[in-house]
Amino acid sequence: MAEKIESSREGGIDAPTRHALDWTNPDFYNQDKIDDELYRTFEICHGCRRCVSLCDAYPTLFDLIDESPSYDIDTVEKSDYNKVVDECYMCDLCYQTKCPYVPPHPWALDFPHLMLRAKAKKFKDKKDGLQKRIRNKLLSSTDFTMKYGSIPLVDVTINTLNGSQIVRKPLEGLLGIHAKADLPKFKSNNLKKRVEKLTNSVDKVQANESTTGKVMVFGTCYCNYSVPEVGEDLFTVFRHNNIQTELMQQEKCCGMPKFELGDLESVKKAKEYNAPRFLEAINDGYDIVAAVPSCVLMFKQELPLMFPGDEELQKIKSRIFDPFEYLSLRDKDGLLKKDFKIEFDKISYQAACHQRVQNIGPKTKEILSLIPGAEIDMIERCSGHDGTYAVKKESHEKSIKIRKPVVSKVERFDPKTFTSDCPMAAKHVGNGVTTETETVLHPMSILKDAYGL
Structure with a gap:
C-alpha cells in the first residue's frame, strides 16, 4: 500500500510546478502502481476536501469514503476507483487554483494527470463496453466527424436529424449520446x-x-x-x-x-x-x-x-x-485600436477553465472593459461542458448541475449579453439562462461588434 509522504508543511503557497508525463514508461500502465497512487492521492484529498465544488469527481470520491465501513479510503473497493476517474474531464482547475499539495510541495499531488494515467490504462485495456468505446471514438474523432459532417447537404441533413427527438431518443439507446444534449451544428460554409x-x-x-x-x-x-x-x-x-x-x-x-x-x-x-x-x-x-x-x-x-x-x-x-x-x-505598446463605434451594457463573461489554467490573467475581461459602457461580471466557475461530458448519456444531467452556479450568476446580474472564451461552454450555459440575456458564442464577436465592423 502506498504511504503518504511525511511533511511538516501544511499545504503550500508556492506557484505550482508540473512534472513531465512519463507515459512511455511501462510502469505508467501498471495497475497495482496506479491503484497505490490513487489510494495515496485519495487519502490526502479526503483530509482536505477543498475541491468539492469543482466537478463531480470529488463528490463521487467523498461519497465513496463517507459510505464506506471505516469512513476512510482503506475500505473503499479498488474496483470503485474508476467511478472517480470517469468524472474527471481534465479541466485542471484543482491543480492550478485549489490544491495546496501540488509540486513543489513534498506530497506532489497531480490529480488531473493521475486521472489521465488511470484513463490511459482503462483505454488500453478496453475496460469500457463496446457501446461506450464506439461512442467515445465517434465523439473524439473530430477531424472525421467535423470534416465529413460539413459536406454540403450532408450538413443540413445531419443538423435536421440531430434536432429531432424522434431520431435522438433511439440514438441515446444505441450510442449513449443523451437525447437532450445540444450537439454541434455542421456548416458547409466553413x-x-x-x-x-x-x-x-x-x-x-x-x-x-x-x-x-x-x-x-x-x-x-x-x-x-x-x-x-x-x-x-x-x-x-x-x-x-x-x-x-x-x-x-x-x-x-x-x-x-x-x-x-x-x-x-x-x-x-x-x-x-x-x-x-x-x-x-x-x-x-x-x-x-x-x-x-x-x-x-x-x-x-x-x-x-x-x-x-x-x-x-x-x-x-x-x-x-x-x-x-x-x-x-x-x-502594452499602444498597438490595439480603441476606435469603438458601439457602446455595450452589462456583460456576463464566463472565463473558460482551459483559458484560466494557462495562467495569463483575465485578459478577455481587460480587453472587453475597454469598450465604452461595458460593465463586465467575470464568472470563474466551470460550465460543466468539457466538449463530450455534457453530451454523454451518463454525465449530461451532471453537467447541467455543474453549470447551475454559472447560470445563477448570469441571471442575478441580468446582463444584456453573456459570453465565454469557449463557444461550447457559452452555448451550454446560454441554454440554461431563462432571462432575456443574449448568448454570444465568443467575446471576439463582441469586440467586432463594438468596433462596428
Whole structure:
C-alpha cells in the first residue's frame, strides 16, 4: 500500500510546478502502481476536501469514503476507483487554483494527470463496453466527424436529424449520446471559405517585444466546421488592428478529445502532424493563435509535458497564444485600436477553465472593459461542458448541475449579453439562462461588434 509522504508543511503557497508525463514508461500502465497512487492521492484529498465544488469527481470520491465501513479510503473497493476517474474531464482547475499539495510541495499531488494515467490504462485495456468505446471514438474523432459532417447537404441533413427527438431518443439507446444534449451544428460554409471572402487589407505590420504582428490561425475542428463565424470575427478584429492574419491550410485536431479519453497514441499522431506545420509558420515569422482555449492549452502545457525533450514543441509553446492574450500583449505598446463605434451594457463573461489554467490573467475581461459602457461580471466557475461530458448519456444531467452556479450568476446580474472564451461552454450555459440575456458564442464577436465592423 502506498504511504503518504511525511511533511511538516501544511499545504503550500508556492506557484505550482508540473512534472513531465512519463507515459512511455511501462510502469505508467501498471495497475497495482496506479491503484497505490490513487489510494495515496485519495487519502490526502479526503483530509482536505477543498475541491468539492469543482466537478463531480470529488463528490463521487467523498461519497465513496463517507459510505464506506471505516469512513476512510482503506475500505473503499479498488474496483470503485474508476467511478472517480470517469468524472474527471481534465479541466485542471484543482491543480492550478485549489490544491495546496501540488509540486513543489513534498506530497506532489497531480490529480488531473493521475486521472489521465488511470484513463490511459482503462483505454488500453478496453475496460469500457463496446457501446461506450464506439461512442467515445465517434465523439473524439473530430477531424472525421467535423470534416465529413460539413459536406454540403450532408450538413443540413445531419443538423435536421440531430434536432429531432424522434431520431435522438433511439440514438441515446444505441450510442449513449443523451437525447437532450445540444450537439454541434455542421456548416458547409466553413472558415476557409469565409476567410477567402474577407478583405485582406492591413497597413504596415508592426512587431513589438512579445509579438511579431503576423498571425497564423489554428482554425481548430470546432471553429473550422461548426462555429466558423467565431473564426471569421477573429480575422476581422485582428486585421482591423493591423495584424497580418492567415489561416493554416493543413491541420488536424489538437488532440484534446483523445487526451481526455486516455488515447495517448492518437495524441502523439496528431502532434506529429501539426507540430511541423506550426514550426514552419513560426520560422516564417508568424505567431500561432487559436480561438478555442483547449487547443491552445494542448500546445502550451499538455504536449510539452508529454514530450519534455522535444525542443520544437518548446518553441511552439513560446509562440502560441490565446487571442485576447495576444491583443493584450500588443496593447502594452499602444498597438490595439480603441476606435469603438458601439457602446455595450452589462456583460456576463464566463472565463473558460482551459483559458484560466494557462495562467495569463483575465485578459478577455481587460480587453472587453475597454469598450465604452461595458460593465463586465467575470464568472470563474466551470460550465460543466468539457466538449463530450455534457453530451454523454451518463454525465449530461451532471453537467447541467455543474453549470447551475454559472447560470445563477448570469441571471442575478441580468446582463444584456453573456459570453465565454469557449463557444461550447457559452452555448451550454446560454441554454440554461431563462432571462432575456443574449448568448454570444465568443467575446471576439463582441469586440467586432463594438468596433462596428
